[in-house]
Amino acid sequence: TQLLEQSPQFLSIQEGENLTVYCNSSSVFSSLQWYRQEPGEGPVLLVTVVTGGEVKKLKRLTFQFGDARKDSSLHITAAQPGDTGLYLCAGSQDNYGQNFVFGPGTRLSVLP
């Protein structure tokens, strides 16, 4: 049983479309991170959220941490082929922000 669930598992969209991917858990996290992993590479950190209800924006990407700190969403506006990759969420339950557990990921494909 995964501590973190991500949905959808796969997503294929056309360039210019908007999309939202979700990261859900029944557990509370002290912090939650989103990563993007491209083929042949390791994950790259996009954002860390630590406060319930927090919203962070990174260009066309908007991240939200749920009020109860159990879930998070990533919204991409006007997706581009360069957004293609595996999006992973990772949650930490300790005060040092370590010991992250990862979700299974959402594999996004943006077609030109």
Added chain:
Amino acid sequence: KAGVTQTPRYLIKTRGQQVTLSCSPISGHRSVSWYQQTPGQGLQFLFEYFSETQRNKGNFPGRFSGRQFSNSRSEMNVSTLELGDSALYLCASSLPATSGRQETQYFGPGTRLLVL
């Protein structure tokens, strides 16, 4: 600043053999973590080393072990390989975390291990 490097990038072994993977962290980083990534289980934490000491350990059998050297470079070893050990093994380095402060993990490109 050079990123995290892992060697080798690809490896093929047979069941029963053992393997050693190497990770060189970003200069100045003293914490090194290892992860196993498979299509079925996703990214799972193996262990973390800081100042040559294993600080945290995931839920993997004793066949998986690691160590860290005084220059913060780390190795992980898998003995008596099984088919299910085929995976991408990722190393991540970071500055040591302090209470209330998030330290970013920087991942290497991984070593892809295939066990036949």
